[in-house]
Amino acid sequence: MSTAKINTLLPAPTWEDFLRAVRRGLRPATKLLEYELLGAKTTMRVGGPARVYAEPADLEDLRLLLRQAKEFGLPVLMLGRGSNLIIPDAGVEGVVISLAHPDWQKFTVQPDGRIWVGAGLRLKNLCGLATKAGLAGFEFLEGIPGSVGGALRMNAGAMGGWMFDVVEEVQLVTPQGELQELKKAVLHVDYRHCAELQEAIALGAYLQAPAAAAATTIRGQIETYQKKRVESQPREPSAGCIFKNPPEGSAGQLIDAVGLKGERVGDAEVSAVHANFIINRGSATSADIIELIKIIRARVRRARGIELEPEVMLYGQAWKDVL
Ligand SMILES: Cc1cc2nc3c(=O)[nH]c(=O)nc-3n(C[C@H](O)[C@H](O)[C@H](O)COP(=O)(O)OP(=O)(O)OC[C@H]3O[C@@H](n4cnc5c(N)ncnc54)[C@H](O)[C@@H]3O)c2cc1C
Structure with a gap:
């Protein structure tokens, strides 16, 4: 019997096979769940479960999930704060990945003045931390209920500002697991769209603060924007x-x-x-x-x-x- 013939008799790999393969390598800090309801993880609050839902604790585990999903031919979907999503009632037959682990939510001012923000950081927290640090220019992001990752993918914008106005460089991982750091100039960014992030996963970005200002001044601007939102949404x-x-x-x-x-x-x-x-x-x-x-x-x-x-x-x- 030829090998080809033997292969056609083998059953197709199942979700159980995928889960067995990833469980062997994942660290305990990584969350891996089956049939996790997604509606509650979105602002619209509709929709069914993810066949598999994962919160990788680090890059190695994220890469392992990507590698195995590719190997088993399973779709991977990124979930941020779920504030721009309609989840189908039947849910999704895929591997849903969320960068909700605290290690993806960092905000660090670098020695060169740039700010590193992890993709899992909430935009609200980005604004709060920038305000405390006296860094102005991020106020327009305050009322957008998303994460940095979702805001990069969507080039989120409000009050005349866009996410990519303040981005200097994006760190991403490709579906093949390759880590890349891409300057804004090489990215294809448009209205509510960043082409490179359609397939790749944003891990975080280096931002450039447009200006310095007193925390009270920044807070005043945030309050003005908040008032506008309350009145119009x-x-x-x-x-x-x-x-x-x-x-x-x-x-x-x-x-x-x-x-x-x-x-x-x-x-x-x-x-x-x-x-x-x-x-x-x-x-x-x-x-x-x-x-x-x-x-x-x-x-x-x-x-x-x-x-x-x-x-x-x-x-x-x-x-x-x-x-
Ligand atoms: C009340 C309200 C007000 C809003 N106001 C605004 C506004 O003023 N301006 C505006 O632009 N939007 C607004 N939005 C929409 C939404 O908040 C933004 O689009 C936000 O950027 C989505 O971020 P998220 O983390 O929730 O992404 P999600 O909704 O979870 O995902 C959105 C897309 O990004 C992808 N994604 C998520 N994380 C990553 C990642 N790490 N890498 C690659 N892809 C990723 C997802 O797969 C999906 O395709 C508003 C929404 C609500 C509910």
């Missing part, structure tokens, strides 16, 4: 802006103009405070939100001839496959 669970602003103007204004504030599918509702937000009234499902997104797109297309493109991500799936 809903308090209920959401994933932030659902659509990117089209070249024609503000997506929120367009949705409002076609009369969709308050439109509802199940417990998913177009916010009356900001029409580009869909809020979860309590027990919305991912299917409700997707249906509401379809309604909004169809109405805006019909009334204005504009095709709204989602800014929010559908976890593990492409919008074009469901819209």
